[in-house]
Amino acid sequence: MRATLMYGPGDVRIEDVPDARIELPTDALVRVTASCICGSDLHPYHSMDPAHGPARMGHEFIGVVEDVGSDVATLRRGDLVVAPFAISDNSCGFCVEGLHTSCTHEQAGFWDGVPDQGGQSEAVRVPLADGTLVKLPVAEDSALIPSLLTLSDVFGTGHHAAKCGGVTRGSTVTVIGDGAVGLMAVLSAKRLGAERIVLMGRHRDRTDLGRRFGATDVVAERGEEGIERVRELTGGHGSGIVLEAVGHMPAYEQAVGVVRPGGVISRVGVPQYSRARVGFTSLFGPNVRLAGGPAPTRAYVEELMPDILDGTIEPGLVFDAVTGIDGIPGGYRDMDERRSIKVLVRP
Numbered sequence: 001m002r003a004t005l006m007y008g009p010g011d012v013r014i015e016d017v018p019d020a021r022i023e024l025p026t027d028a029l030v031r032v033t034a035s036c037i038c039g040s041d042l043h044p045y046h047s048m049d050p051a052h053g054p055a056r057m058g059h060e061f062i063g064v065v066e067d068v069g070s071d072v073a074t075l076r077r078g079d080l081v082v083a084p085f086a087i088s089d090n091s092c093g094f095c096v097e098g099l100h101t102s103c104t105h106e107q108a109g110f111w112d113g114v115p116d117q118g119g120q121s122e123a124v125r126v127p128l129a130d131g132t133l134v135k136l137p138v139a140e141d142s143a144l145i146p147s148l149l150t151l152s153d154v155f156g157t158g159h160h161a162a163k164c165g166g167v168t169r170g171s172t173v174t175v176i177g178d179g180a181v182g183l184m185a186v187l188s189a190k191r192l193g194a195e196r197i198v199l200m201g202r203h204r205d206r207t208d209l210g211r212r213f214g215a216t217d218v219v220a221e222r223g224e225e226g227i228e229r230v231r232e233l234t235g236g237h238g239s240g241i242v243l244e245a246v247g248h249m250p251a252y253e254q255a256v257g258v259v260r261p262g263g264v265i266s267r268v269g270v271p272q273y274s275r276a277r278v279g280f281t282s283l284f285g286p287n288v289r290l291a292g293g294p295a296p297t298r299a300y301v302e303e304l305m306p307d308i309l310d311g312t313i314e315p316g317l318v319f320d321a322v323t324g325i326d327g328i329p330g331g332y333r334d335m336d337e338r339r340s341i342k343v344l345v346r347p
Contacts, residue, residue, distance in 0.1 A: 001020065001122040002016060005055065026127065029066045033063050036058075036345055041332070047330055061124065063084050064140060073130055075129055080140050082152055084151075086109070086111075088128060096257075099296050100299055120345060134151075145316075147308045155187070156297030156300045160241040160243075163192075164266040167188070167262050169195075171193070176251050177187065177271075187313060189243065189329050191307070199219070200230065206341055212317070226258075242258055242266065262288070268293070318341055319343070319344040331343035
């Protein structure tokens, strides 16, 4: 079968690899019908050590179950399923609490921890299939597939940002970042009832989509100028809830600058730094809380799916390009150079 491998910075290749197959009784074999490139895939695209490659890529996918292990009880051949970006048993104590990213099962973890598997391929072996996969009540050619695919990661991650930030009806929210996750954070804040949503982003095509998703204001300025502009829009004190969806230090510093005393910064952009200001003059003094983390998207699928199925929301609009598996290297380039927000892959 064909799959995507990353060899180093800017070096993504489509290669023939051994066919995925059942290895453990709890596995399912899934033929991939839709996957995508994630903004977080661009981090190794910039900085991966070639000595650690090649690495199989892709942690978001929908597919059809082709085979199941002898211990799989809830799935059968022909089921259409969506795979969250974290593998979990959906039954340990942390999973029961809704924290599937901390599942204690020995096979649990993230897709990049499974060296011979990845969603940007023609098929995937899914460990802990009963706990990880969620059946979808549509056909594989449904027009809803792009939106349902966002349940794998970006929509669930945007929802996690809003939930950890405490967004409720009437909230004032600032979203930092106009990438796919930032746009999903806007949509999620709107869905939870936020009254004012300030989107900090400078790419007009993206911020226009952000307005469609519910942003009431757009701030294109960065640094101190951007911070001052957000404070002007929020009564001088800043935003009570800040959703940081980038993961780079300038975005964190911007979040610290625009949050109001007593507010919360909810981070879901994968941090590309190990140290950040949390002292008296940044978070401690003004009683600012820091929240967020990797989204347990498995916990949110059943909650978010009905609004997609009935057409209340259309998170799939975040996909602005479609390619086959051979076009994936070009898709990485397009996303890296800001020509695409998020690339949908139809293997």
